[in-house]
Amino acid sequence: MLDETDRKIIQATQAGLPLTPQPYQAIAEQLGLTSDDVMLRLAAMQNSGSIRRIGAVPNHYKLGYRFNGMTVWNVPDEVIDELGQQVGRLEFVSHCYHRPRHLPEWPYNLFAMVHGKSQQDVDKQIQQIADLLGDSNLGCDVLYSTKILKKTGFRTSNRPVTD
Template sequence: MDDTFPMDDLDRRIVLATQAGLPLVPRPYLALAEQLGVTEAEVRQRLARLLAAGAIRRIGAVPNHYAIGYTANGMSVWQIDPTVIDAVGARVGGLQSVTHCYRRPDHPPAWPYNLFAMVHGKSRAEVEAEVGRVATLIQAEFPGALGARDILFSTRILKKTGLRLGE
């Protein structure tokens, strides 16, 4: 089954015009409409359709966690029983403290981890405590599913953007 969403020229132009953020004006959808030569209603309808189809994930403010004091960023890595990894991933990914959650192939014995979950905090101790709470949750809700775990802390930002469509 093909999960791609067919975007026409206007959809693509809307994505290109918004992928770096909405215009910072009182009526951003009107500004986009004027830029694109369509109505404000058309921009809103198209964005709603793109959201509903999953072609775009969200429209909203994305805070710079570094600027607001969340400078300890830990990618928690987990060795999870493959028979329950999807359920564990859904549970962990749904936690407010987890901003990204991914299933990835493991490569034992050197790399036994198959679930990754990003946790941000104001200190390493805060991240470590939250990861400890996540481990306790996994152990309680999925007995026997948790193996090794670790936290990989960021040391510097190399790139901080999402996917960008080319012109």
């Protein structure tokens, strides 16, 4: 159950952590807490499922990764969890997840986003995923990024955060 302090921490961090060497300390000072309090409360909210994760949202373009492709794969449902974990652990995959098929038009159920500095880099990464999937690869496609979209974290409205 979230209390008022948890709600204030969520509101203070929803636009992202401050870009300082000690972001939890900056949030703590803003809210009149200690950095340990902020970290413990965030961890408790994560463990309870009130928040899903805390993570970086890199701008791949600014890092030189201009070629981005959402690879989509048709793999047998009985092995998707195991294969998805393996694909998600590849260093060049930024996110990987299971999505429902929409047959007959869309047979794909495993999605993995890859990033490269060249088309050749992305092609090699796609081949690595295909090699990893082996005979479980029943088909694939790639949806390439055509424009940069603004990435933001979770935002709440002006309404109070509720349980």
